[in-house]
Amino acid sequence: MDCPVIIADGWLGTDDVIVDLEGRGTHLTKQFVSRAIADADALLSVAHFKGHPAGGYGGSLKNIGVGGASKRGKMNLHGALAGDKPVINADLCPGRKCDWWQTCQDCCPEGAIEISEQGLKIDQEACVYCFSCANLCVNMAGINAIQRFDHLPALGRRIADSALATMMTKEEGKCFFMNYAIDITPSCDCYGWTDTPIVNGLGILASLDPVAVDKACIELMNQAPGLINSEAEDYNALSPGAKKLNIIKGKDVEAQVYGGVENGMGTTDYEIEEVPLDRSQAAIAKFYPEVRAKKLKLMYASNHPLSGLDTASFGKVTEGVEHPRHPKK
Ligand code: SF4
Numbered sequence: 001m002d003c004p005v006i007i008a009d010g011w012l013g014t015d016d017v018i019v020d021l022e023g024r025g026t027h028l029t030k031q032f033v034s035r036a037i038a039d040a041d042a043l044l045s046v047a048h049f050k051g052h053p054a055g056g057y058g059g060s061l062k063n064i065g066v067g068g069a070s071k072r073g074k075m076n077l078h079g080a081l082a083g084d085k086p087v088i089n090a091d092l093c094p095g096r097k098c099d100w101w102q103t104c105q106d107c108c109p110e111g112a113i114e115i116s117e118q119g120l121k122i123d124q125e126a127c128v129y130c131f132s133c134a135n136l137c138v139n140m141a142g143i144n145a146i147q148r149f150d151h152l153p154a155l156g157r158r159i160a161d162s163a164l165a166t167m168m169t170k171e172e173g174k175c176f177f178m179n180y181a182i183d184i185t186p187s188c189d190c191y192g193w194t195d196t197p198i199v200n201g202l203g204i205l206a207s208l209d210p211v212a213v214d215k216a217c218i219e220l221m222n223q224a225p226g227l228i229n230s231e232a233e234d235y236n237a238l239s240p241g242a243k244k245l246n247i248i249k250g251k252d253v254e255a256q257v258y259g260g261v262e263n264g265m266g267t268t269d270y271e272i273e274e275v276p277l278d279r280s281q282a283a284i285a286k287f288y289p290e291v292r293a294k295k296l297k298l299m300y301a302s303n304h305p306l307s308g309l310d311t312a313s314f315g316k317v318t319e320g321v322e323h324p325r326h327p328k329k
């Protein structure tokens with residue numbers, strides 16, 4: 001896309017602007033938006049549509065709601081600054097008998113955790129609710145002595161409020177959203193593994209309205225038949241019309257959409273207009289008026305990637321292989 005990679009909230013996640021939601025947020029009054037995103041003239045969001053353990057699903061709203069927030073913005077929308085605390089059940093902690101005790105003690109940025117032979121002590125006053133310890137204890141140690149609970153109805157709406165804050169940094173019509181509704185896996189892409197998609201190949205949906213494009217993806221996914229050997233089969237959600245992620249996750253996953261309607265960011269009243277596949281010269285000229293090689297020619301004139309190389313040696317037949325590209329011929 002010819003775009004430089006810029007970490008939008010700075011290398012420590014502290015570079016942001018404060019956006020006042022002007023009373024529109026259902027859960028947030030203000031949000032911290034990454035500065036490079038806030039400063040940009042326009043926003044093009046490109047998201048993979050799929051399931052998500054905390055947000056229910058991930059699409060355009062989560063892409064700009066969570067992705068557009070700085071470090072403290074992410075804490076704000078996850079509820080930390082709103083007062084949600086890790087839930088501690090110290091009796092479950094075996095102390096230094098836990099394989100993860102040292103990492104557990106070290107993972108706290110505030111030094112609030114002490115693991116002794118006797119067990120776990122947390123200085124609640126020092127805790128800034130980052131949940132590193134809870135993720136470690138639940139996901140790595142598998143013990144649940146420290147846990148966090150995502151309350152989806154609130155988290156989804158916080159994500160929607162945060163998405164609204166990101167959009168409020170742009171003029172009307174300067175945000176555009178694309179959802180890749182392909183390989184719709186039950187969990188998100190940041191996991192260290194993937195899973196058989198529950199639905200596949202619905203297409204790429206695009207809109208100026210992030211609520212509409214997410215809602216359309218949810219409904220298309222639900223209307224489609226589920227794929228066998230996926231969680232859709234495990235949870236008996238294969239049939240067209242089954243609310244797949246709701247059934248798999250055991251909850252209503254659409255809180256982000258409800259929040260986006262409630263805060264006035266978008267609508268669920270949409271129409272899908274199919275864009276025909278057109279491989280004609282005229283279509284290519286319309287969407288790619290500039291042939292890429294024209295730009296490369298200028299760059300190559302001063303700095304050619306093959307300069308100084310013996311190009312005469314290119315394409316020599318590999319010994320013993322008469323026609324490497326078309327062996328059958
Ligand atoms: S990971 Fe959990 S069980 Fe292990 S030391 Fe930490 S709090 Fe205790």
Ligand code: SF4
Pocket residue numbers: 086107108109110111112113122126127128129130131132133134
């Ligand atoms: S939530 Fe974060 S700050 Fe609080 S005790 Fe756990 S690691 Fe430390």
